[in-house]
Amino acid sequence: MTAKTVHKNLGLSEISWRSSLGVTKTVLIARFKIVLRYKGAIVFDMILPVILAALPILLGVAIAGQAAAQNFEDATGTENYKLYMLIGASTFIVVTLMLWLVGYWIRREMETGTLESVYASPAKRVEVLSGVTLYALIRSLMAFAFAMVVGSFIFQVDLFQGEMALALAFVVIGIIPLWGISFAFGALILKVKEADSLIQVMQWVVAFFMGIFFPITVFPPFLRYVALSFPPTWMTNGVRASLLDVAYFFGTWYLDLAVLLAFAAVLPLVGYTVFLRTERRIKKNEGVGQF
Amino acid sequence: MTMSEPIIAIENISKTFTSKERGKGRKRKKKVEALKDVSLEIFDGEVFGLLGPNGAGKTTLIKCLTTLLLPTSGTAWINGFNLQKEENKVRASIGCMLMGERGLYWKLTGRENLDYFGALYYIPKNVRRERIDYLVDLLELSDFVDRTVETYSSGQKMILAFAKSLINDAPILFLDEPTVTMDVHAARNLRSIVRSLNKEGHTIIYTTHLMAEADELCDRVAIIDRGEIIALGPPSELKSSIPQESVVDVEGVIPESARNRIVEIPGIRTAVVKDETNGKTMLGIICDNSRRVLPKIIDVLVEEDAIIEYISPQEVTLEDVFIAKTGRSLSIDTREIVTPKDAGK
Structure with missing residues (x-):
């Protein structure tokens, strides 16, 4: 290919691995600066799982009274229904923050016009999205840790039981496939240019299938298979099985963790590819700035 | 000023949008030809004006040249790089002010915005800091640059958006209606800075609906109407026709x-x-x-x-x-x- 114009410099741009990391770091820091300037936003993330867990716990006590623990053990294998609910609600906040933040980020940037500014810069998509997802990761892990600790005081449950390190491994590895889903969901937002109603519906579909308050064994077979095709279901059950006497889906921790690892290996690549293809199709027509 | 060699060469660019037309209970796909076979050369070191009424295709052409839109057919070379095959190098070669006061983070300060976009242009941190200080002085931003953008007036947001377009000191600058919402004094200052930048060797592509502004600033102008260039040349030459x-x-x-x-x-x-x-x-x-x-x-x-x-x-x-x-x-x-x-x- 022959250049048909003169070539001057690239201004002040110096493309290197250091400047690539600089993009991710700057996006990450900017996201935290922005969210911290909305008073209370992060605190609400942390409190929400405690409130969410309190609802079924109080409902269980109200309906089953002293028999609540026994009835629960019959269905799930553990009588510790309070910790079971707390784990469900806390992993749900991790899942919800990870899944929707990329979509919300895209939508907000579309509306403010900053998405076009980002797209007009030479920064690669993966560098910018890494900053956004790292932010979501840190924010969701903070919310998870805070909710578990505060929830354990409020509901008077002991967190330090079972295999704590294994439970953390299920959380951390379970987050990786969520990136892939969040990229694909971000692509959908780029396409449909609407986030709120889509997320409102998807939020509760996700909560339902990952079994935040109940074991998925209560589902009929078809729904159970649907639930099992969704990584957060494995993440939630893995954490519960590590800490409580709940069964792993495949009977042993390493097989369940292997399934999550397989999701982690495949979904981010699939999600990122979907994102790039959608972006290209949109640029062929109306462009990313239209909303 | 020598304007012998092109720094932007546009070859037969066309752009067709597909939109949905909604009638009584029916949706029909409608094709709109926003650019029709546009070919053009913009020379190194010139201020080039793109003029035309709303919907003429100016912004579509600029969005194609800044890689925000993919042309339906045709191509362009910018600063020696092919538009479709070397997108990132094209982006690093240009500074853009495309959406007026939009395109800024309102919860960040002006300085934080400049730092953010500087990082996105791969500018090393120490160079970025010096460049921001230089722009704060040049554009007289010191009174408000450390406040969050949400507190700015429209004119202040526009001047910050202009500063953002200069952050990477690129050889080519795209300015889309940069003086809109600016007061007379600020607009005059901006035009004077544009002239200085041009004297330093920057090529500037400037769209405006203000004919006097184009007349004053531009070495050459292209008048676009319905996706086609209908007139091209120095303002004096076009007027003498x-x-x-x-x-x-x-x-x-x-x-x-x-x-x-x-x-x-x-x-x-x-x-x-x-x-x-x-x-x-x-x-x-x-x-x-x-x-x-x-x-x-x-x-x-x-x-x-x-x-x-x-x-x-x-x-x-x-x-x-x-x-x-x-x-x-x-x-x-x-x-x-x-x-x-x-x-x-």
Whole structure:
């Protein structure tokens, strides 16, 4: 290919691995600066799982009274229904923050016009999205840790039981496939240019299938298979099985963790590819700035 | 200034949008040709103006050249890089101010915004810091640059958006209506900085609907209408293509019947409403020889009970060039088109 114009410099741009990391770091820091300037936003993330867990716990006590623990053990294998609910609600906040933040980020940037500014810069998509997802990761892990600790005081449950390190491994590895889903969901937002109603519906579909308050064994077979095709279901059950006497889906921790690892290996690549293809199709027509 | 070599070469770029037309319970796909086979060279070191009414295709062309849109066909070379095959190097070669005061993070300060976008242009941190300090001085941002953008006036946001476009000190600068919402003083300052940047060697692509601004700043202009370039050249050359005496402006209360009769006068090529406020109309008339037709225009206006506040042969502007080429005004509302069959020829 022959250049048909003169070539001057690239201004002040110096493309290197250091400047690539600089993009991710700057996006990450900017996201935290922005969210911290909305008073209370992060605190609400942390409190929400405690409130969410309190609802079924109080409902269980109200309906089953002293028999609540026994009835629960019959269905799930553990009588510790309070910790079971707390784990469900806390992993749900991790899942919800990870899944929707990329979509919300895209939508907000579309509306403010900053998405076009980002797209007009030479920064690669993966560098910018890494900053956004790292932010979501840190924010969701903070919310998870805070909710578990505060929830354990409020509901008077002991967190330090079972295999704590294994439970953390299920959380951390379970987050990786969520990136892939969040990229694909971000692509959908780029396409449909609407986030709120889509997320409102998807939020509760996700909560339902990952079994935040109940074991998925209560589902009929078809729904159970649907639930099992969704990584957060494995993440939630893995954490519960590590800490409580709940069964792993495949009977042993390493097989369940292997399934999550397989999701982690495949979904981010699939999600990122979907994102790039959608972006290209949109640029062929109306462009990313239209909303 | 030498303008011998192109720094942007556009080859046969076309862009078609597909949109959905919604009728009574029916949706139909509709194709809109926003750019039709546009070819153009922009020379290294020139200020190049893109002029045209809303919807003419200026912004679409700029969005294609800044990689925000993919052309349906055709290509371009920018700073030695191919538009489609070397997107990232094209982006690193340009600075853009495309969306006016939009495109800034309102919860970040002006300085944080500049730092953020500087990082996105791969500018090392120490260089970024120096560049931001330089821009704060150059554009007189010190009074507000450390406040969050949400507290800025429209003019302050515009000047920060301009600073953002300069953050990477790129050889090519795209400025899309940069003085819109700026007060007179700020707009004058911006134009003066644009001239200085050009003297330093930057190539500037400038879109505006203000003809006087384009006339003052640009070495060459391209007038775009309905996705096609209909005129290209230095402003003086384009204006000299219309003889001085062939433009007449009339201002006053002018009934529509008078406008309809004026275009029937032999020697009148077209008559276009340039502006209409408070019941007063500014009518631009392009004719073959204003000295000959002026008495006939006055006769018609008197017969139709028009109130004439001002009537005079005018110095030709770039808007007159557009009117002469298209038979339409550059103003947003182009419904008031009164043109005889042979207009625009």
